[in-house]
Amino acid sequence: MSTRVMPFRGSVTSREQVSVFEFSWPVLVFVPLVAVLIQIFIPVKVRFMPIVDLPFMVTIFFATARRNPISGCLTGCFIGLIQDLFAGPSHPLGMYGIALTVVGYLASSLGVKIDVENPGTRFLITFGFFGVHQGVYYGVAHGLLRQGVQWNWSHIAISALANAIIGIFVYKFLDRFKQR
Amino acid sequence: MDTFIGRYRNLIVLAAILFAQIIGLAIQVRRPSDVGETRLIRLWAVSAVTPVESAVIHSQEWVKNLWTTYIYLHGVRRENRQLRAQLEQMKIEEARLSEDARMARRVQTLLAFKEQYVDSTVAAQVIGTSGSDQSRVLYIDKGSSDGIATDMAVITPTGIVGKIVQVFPDSAQVLPINDQFSGVGAALKDSRLQGILKGGANGTTTLQYIMSDEKVVPGEDVITSGGDRIFPKGLPVGKVVSAEPGKDLFLNIRVIPAARLDQLEEVLVVTKITEKMPDAKDLAPLRASDILAERLPTVPTKTEVDAAGNAKPGSATTTPAGTTAAGQTATHPPAAGAVVKPGATGVTANKPVSAATTLRATPAGTTPGTNGVAKPKPATPANGAAAPKPKPANGTAANNATDTNGTSAPKQETKPAPEPAPSAPSEQPSTPPTGAPPQP
Numbered sequence A: 001m002s003t004r005v006m007p008f009r010g011s012v013t014s015r016e017q018v019s020v021f022e023f024s025w026p027v028l029v030f031v032p033l034v035a036v037l038i039q040i041f042i043p044v045k046v047r048f049m050p051i052v053d054l055p056f057m058v059t060i061f062f063a064t065a066r067r068n069p070i071s072g073c074l075t076g077c078f079i080g081l082i083q084d085l086f087a088g089p090s091h092p093l094g095m096y097g098i099a100l101t102v103v104g105y106l107a108s109s110l111g112v113k114i115d116v117e118n119p120g121t122r123f124l125i126t127f128g129f130f131g132v133h134q135g136v137y138y139g140v141a142h143g144l145l146r147q148g149v150q151w152n153w154s155h156i157a158i159s160a161l162a163n164a165i166i167g168i169f170v171y172k173f174l175d176r177f178k179q180r
Numbered sequence B: 001m002d003t004f005i006g007r008y009r010n011l012i013v014l015a016a017i018l019f020a021q022i023i024g025l026a027i028q029v030r031r032p033s034d035v036g037e038t039r040l041i042r043l044w045a046v047s048a049v050t051p052v053e054s055a056v057i058h059s060q061e062w063v064k065n066l067w068t069t070y071i072y073l074h075g076v077r078r079e080n081r082q083l084r085a086q087l088e089q090m091k092i093e094e095a096r097l098s099e100d101a102r103m104a105r106r107v108q109t110l111l112a113f114k115e116q117y118v119d120s121t122v123a124a125q126v127i128g129t130s131g132s133d134q135s136r137v138l139y140i141d142k143g144s145s146d147g148i149a150t151d152m153a154v155i156t157p158t159g160i161v162g163k164i165v166q167v168f169p170d171s172a173q174v175l176p177i178n179d180q181f182s183g184v185g186a187a188l189k190d191s192r193l194q195g196i197l198k199g200g201a202n203g204t205t206t207l208q209y210i211m212s213d214e215k216v217v218p219g220e221d222v223i224t225s226g227g228d229r230i231f232p233k234g235l236p237v238g239k240v241v242s243a244e245p246g247k248d249l250f251l252n253i254r255v256i257p258a259a260r261l262d263q264l265e266e267v268l269v270v271t272k273i274t275e276k277m278p279d280a281k282d283l284a285p286l287r288a289s290d291i292l293a294e295r296l297p298t299v300p301t302k303t304e305v306d307a308a309g310n311a312k313p314g315s316a317t318t319t320p321a322g323t324t325a326a327g328q329t330a331t332h333p334p335a336a337g338a339v340v341k342p343g344a345t346g347v348t349a350n351k352p353v354s355a356a357t358t359l360r361a362t363p364a365g366t367t368p369g370t371n372g373v374a375k376p377k378p379a380t381p382a383n384g385a386a387a388p389k390p391k392p393a394n395g396t397a398a399n400n401a402t403d404t405n406g407t408s409a410p411k412q413e414t415k416p417a418p419e420p421a422p423s424a425p426s427e428q429p430s431t432p433p434t435g436a437p438p439q440p
Helices: A025-044 A054-066 A069-085 A095-113 A119-144 A153-177 B002-007 B009-030 B037-071 B076-110 B288-295 B326-331
Strands: A003-007 A017-021 B115-129 B138-140 B153-155 B160-167 B172-176 B183-188 B194-199 B205-208 B221-224 B236-245 B251-257 B266-276 B366-368 B374-376
Touching: A017 A054, A025 A054, A025 A069, A025 A153, A025 B037, A025 B115, A054 A069, A054 A095, A054 A119, A054 A153, A069 A095, A069 B009, A069 B037, A095 A119, A095 B009, A119 A153, A119 B009, B002 B009, B037 B115, B037 B138, B115 B153, B183 B236
Parallel strands: none
Antiparallel strands: A003 A017, B115 B138, B115 B266, B138 B172, B153 B160, B153 B266, B160 B172, B183 B194, B183 B221, B194 B205, B205 B251, B221 B236, B236 B251, B366 B374
16 A cells, blocks of 8 residues: 655646555556456447447546556556457557557646546546547547548547546546555 | 656657557558467457356356246246247248249249358357447357358348457457448348448448439348358348438448347357259149240230120230130139130130239130131140130120120139140241140
């Protein structure tokens, strides 16, 4: 159990110091794995599950909790590559990896500047970063790989909203693994 | 320099990680086949995960079966009654359709038409998905050890599902038809227009490459065309929901899949498709006369009767026995395209005939007289009976079936020719030989 208190510059929160949480390595390894496992298993039984992106939420959670851009990058890369493994032969390894790497970096960079423990902030972060995630994925698929991926604003907005709402509860659950 | 690296350390690490992944992407795109490290690492990942998924799914199915089979039996009797009633109706429908199917097989045999048959299938359980909204691939619990190979069709009784794209020892990956990388050769069932069914990014399926000047009606069934060499021809694909003009002169036809792709639990993998001639051994033997009768030209059968009750010139339908049908049609007009079989023994059909049947017989020796009286040719009737003498059309037609004055004679059934007739005279080369199967 270890908690660091990190002073930071340019904060937009009223608090002068924000806690930096640590996690045990089994949590860092197994929580993403379980998230991906649930993600590929649950849609067989639950129809709306594909619009919920648990690996994305886990990336946001670890990135904002650890508040370290480098670890955020690595976490996003790790989770994204695992997700790529199961996405089928039409998805080369790295498409989700790149998207979640960027999301992890930005989320942890933002986590340094604002208080991300508040449910409202978490809702907004998840909603916004879901759009970033989809945008980067679209850029990679369309720009780098020339795949005919369609961009559907309404679908992405609904998915972002669903992820933001469910994310509040997922983050609440994952808070238990934080080490103070 | 140290200050620069220290200041931009985070960005440098981000750029390095992204760069490494982009290089990895480029390597994979250059070698898109399933060889090398990518294939191996996917194999490891899937092999590690699928046993867990399989165990969870099967234990869940076991509990569900225990509940639904032994405990929760509410409404089973009522459902049983409904199914029995449905079965009775299906039997009637089946009897009707089997006759059509026999006829179709006969025609296919004649045309040396090869059909594709689903020879063997393997039932599989869906145990997982890609887990993302961008990819809709599914995982099934059967793999190469069960005889599954890539490009095999995956179907359900209600419609097609997709095809196998990757095979692992104990699992396989299915690319469903609503995935954006999927393409299936499909055709509209009624209009027979062929196109390609493609999936969209949001899981919709559209039938593409059908010209915008074609008429496509919502609700029309879509079936496989067999053109992709994966799905056998004629399997249900879905229904047309809407058809709107799209870009590039093609229609944008939205199709709702027949199989519930979002609720799949069990599927069938088609492991063997055979191509063979239709099995016509159980069909009735086909005679040359049948084939010839099918190919012969037809005779227009507009029969008009004047006020006096006489058939107008050129309006009589002659019968093979050399008698006019004008008298009969006055009282019992056959529907358009009615069949008048050759070989009738002078007694013409008096019953209204289905409009669906085709007129395919020509008289064996008569031509209509100017006053509606049949003028028998000096030829022997097709059935070998003596040629009837010309009779006035005032009710004394050869068959004596109907009085053209309006008094109808008792109905008489057409009797089929018992023996094949000798060949027709030379002046009527279109006269078919008799022996066609009697009209029921």
